[in-house]
Amino acid sequence: MLSIYRAELSKLLSRLPARLGLIVALVMGVAMPMVVYGGRWAAFAAGTSMALSAGAPTMDWSPPELHSGLLWALRTRNFFVMGTFLILVGSVTFAAEYQARTLREDMLRAVPRVALLFAKWAALVSWAFASLLLTWIPCLLGSLVLMSGGDKLLAISAGFAASGLADVALVSFVFAVSVLTRSVPGTIAGVFLFYVLDYALGLALGVASALHAYPRGYEWVGTIVDQVQPWLFSSAMNAWKGWDPTVPWAWQGLVMLCLVIVGSFTASVAAFQRMDVP
Amino acid sequence: MEVRGLTRRYGKHVVVDSLDLTVQVGDVYGFLGPNGAGKTTAMRCILGLIRRDAGRVELLGQADITRARAQVGAIIETPTFHGWMSGRANLEQAALLSGLGAQTKPEIDRVLERVGLADRAKDRASNYSLGMRQRLGIARALLGRPKMLFLDEPTNGLDPSGMHEMRELIRSLALHDDITIFISSHLLAEVQAICNRVGILRDGKLRAEGTVAALIEEARGQGIVEVGAADKAALERALGAIDGITVAGAGTAGRVRVRYGELPLAQLNRRLLDAGVEVEALVPVTRTLEDVFMEVVQ
Numbered sequence: 153m154l155s156i157y158r159a160e161l162s163k164l165l166s167r168l169p170a171r172l173g174l175i176v177a178l179v180m181g182v183a184m185p186m187v188v189y190g191g192r193w194a195a196f197a198a199g200t201s202m203a204l205s206a207g208a209p210t211m212d213w214s215p216p217e218l219h220s221g222l223l224w225a226l227r228t229r230n231f232f233v234m235g236t237f238l239i240l241v242g243s244v245t246f247a248a249e250y251q252a253r254t255l256r257e258d259m260l261r262a263v264p265r266v267a268l269l270f271a272k273w274a275a276l277v278s279w280a281f282a283s284l285l286l287t288w289i290p291c292l293l294g295s296l297v298l299m300s301g302g303d304k305l306l307a308i309s310a311g312f313a314a315s316g317l318a319d320v321a322l323v324s325f326v327f328a329v330s331v332l333t334r335s336v337p338g339t340i341a342g343v344f345l346f347y348v349l350d351y352a353l354g355l356a357l358g359v360a361s362a363l364h365a366y367p368r369g370y371e372w373v374g375t376i377v378d379q380v381q382p383w384l385f386s387s388a389m390n391a392w393k394g395w396d397p398t399v400p401w402a403w404q405g406l407v408m409l410c411l412v413i414v415g416s417f418t419a420s421v422a423a424f425q426r427m428d429v430p
Numbered sequence: 431m432e433v434r435g436l437t438r439r440y441g442k443h444v445v446v447d448s449l450d451l452t453v454q455v456g457d458v459y460g461f462l463g464p465n466g467a468g469k470t471t472a473m474r475c476i477l478g479l480i481r482r483d484a485g486r487v488e489l490l491g492q493a494d495i496t497r498a499r500a501q502v503g504a505i506i507e508t509p510t511f512h513g514w515m516s517g518r519a520n521l522e523q524a525a526l527l528s529g530l531g532a533q534t535k536p537e538i539d540r541v542l543e544r545v546g547l548a549d550r551a552k553d554r555a556s557n558y559s560l561g562m563r564q565r566l567g568i569a570r571a572l573l574g575r576p577k578m579l580f581l582d583e584p585t586n587g588l589d590p591s592g593m594h595e596m597r598e599l600i601r602s603l604a605l606h607d608d609i610t611i612f613i614s615s616h617l618l619a620e621v622q623a624i625c626n627r628v629g630i631l632r633d634g635k636l637r638a639e640g641t642v643a644a645l646i647e648e649a650r651g652q653g654i655v656e657v658g659a660a661d662k663a664a665l666e667r668a669l670g671a672i673d674g675i676t677v678a679g680a681g682t683a684g685r686v687r688v689r690y691g692e693l694p695l696a697q698l699n700r701r702l703l704d705a706g707v708e709v710e711a712l713v714p715v716t717r718t719l720e721d722v723f724m725e726v727v728q
Contacts, residue, residue, distance in 0.1 A: 155526045257524070261524060428481060
């Protein structure tokens with residue numbers, strides 16, 4: 153099993169989108185503390201210069217808080233950047249191989265279908281974690297060098313952990329769609345369509361929840377709407393925002409992410425077991 | 431390999447219909463049939479790439495095909511590779527999947543040497559010619575020293591020298607590596623040259639099976655002879671009057687092709703002479719596997 157996993161991981165890491173994703177993750181991790189620090193320094197320099205020309209007393213320099221680089225890195229990676237790579241890499245892992253018929257060559261070895269699928273999924277999950285760590289670790293180290301103070305380091309790191317869970321859920325979902333559609337464009341379109349529907353549903357529920365104007369006798373609808381909303385995929389994907397003390401951790405979102413992971417992998421196995429490989 | 435009642439349908443269309451096959455250890459078995467006869471589908475079913483609707487397959491004494499594949503190498507249609515990887519890296523992938531462990535490097539070196547690709551192993555697979563890809567496919571199939579090899583149209587798309595190289599390679603694998611080979615091909619002369627047994631498939635059904643020699647011998651009873659005479663019109667009239675034979679068209683050098691069936695040639699000659707035809711030539715047409723194939727599939 154380990155050698156099948158190694159084969160899949162080395163193959164995945166040799167793919168261009170996967171490499172590019174890791175580079176972007178690393179660049180985010182390295183650059184973000186510098187960007188935040190540089191931004192603060194530029195603001196300070198501009199403020200000092202203005203104060204000097206106005207004859208006002210200048211401010212003392214204070215570096216950004218320790219967590220601010222991590223926070224911006226977390227926000228940036230979760231603003232479609234890594235999501236895009238997760239979808240790309242997730243779709244090529246199975247669908248591209250099916251289309252290129254290289255999957256057939258793997259199937260001609262003495263490898264059980266479930267083991268092959270699990271190895272592909274595990275390689276994807278490893279890649280997703282690696283991309284997370286490539287942002288988190290350099291960002292943390294850079295922040296420790298450049299910044300000081302602040303008390304949200306642990307909370308934001310917990311946000312990174314929740315973000316990792318969301319990445320695994322997304323990549324598992326993309327993987328399942330790629331097994332079901334067996335096509336890269338089909339996977340991307342399927343995931344996009346699901347996102348649109350999920351967001352539309354979330355929006356509709358949000359509007360309904362905000363209105364609170366249900367006819368007499370139908371107030372229970374409002375209760376259901378409020379209960380359903382945290383379970384939506386899009387809400388669950390934002391579970392990382394629980395790092396903020398003013399936003400409570402949505403446990404439903406975390407549970408939903410786990411359900412998506414288990415459900416997606418189960419669906420992938422069920423589909424692949426019956427699949428004809430050309 | 432033992433296949434019994436193998437059936438595969440696509441909707442209402444039966445592509446492989448109750449196929450029975452037996453391949454003995456050491457056989458080089460030619461699996462023949464026209465395009466669309468169901469050869470590739472049957473091979474895919476046997477190897478577990480696609481589901482079978484009915485039937486039983488045993489490979490190397492095992493009904494568990496996944497497990498049996500540990501001792502089987504295969505090329506189905508054109509072998510495919512990860513084009514951005516080198517030939518060697520592609521083989522390393524396959525070796526990892528096969529769990530060759532410490533044997534990986536020497537085994538890859540061995541198969542690359544075997545197919546004559548050792549010098550080009552570091553090149554990207556996408557830069558390989560079709561012939562090189564076929565050879566790399568064979569190298570991959572040979573990883574782990576399989577006991578049986580499935581080759582689906584291994585000479586497809588190759589130029590004459592590539593075909594020659596491939597034929598020599600297959601022949602040498604059968605002779606020197608003690609590998610049982612199951613090969614599908616359209617090149618009947620090649621199959622006749624390298625296979626000891628053949629099966630001919632048409633419309634998903636096995637129409638003929640046996641040793642090449644036996645099939646040709648069996649067909650000899652439906653032999654063809656070319657008859658030549660100075661007076662061709664008289665010859666054709668005389669042939670039309672003889673029972674048990676049929677005129678099968680024009681032969682070479684103005685002769686007439688005759689399917690003589692069970693009638694001995696000497697008697698055919700005698701009847702023609704009796705009918706006043708001055709027979710100039712009576713040339714039996716040598717039967718080949720191609721003749722047998724054409725008779726079975728038409």
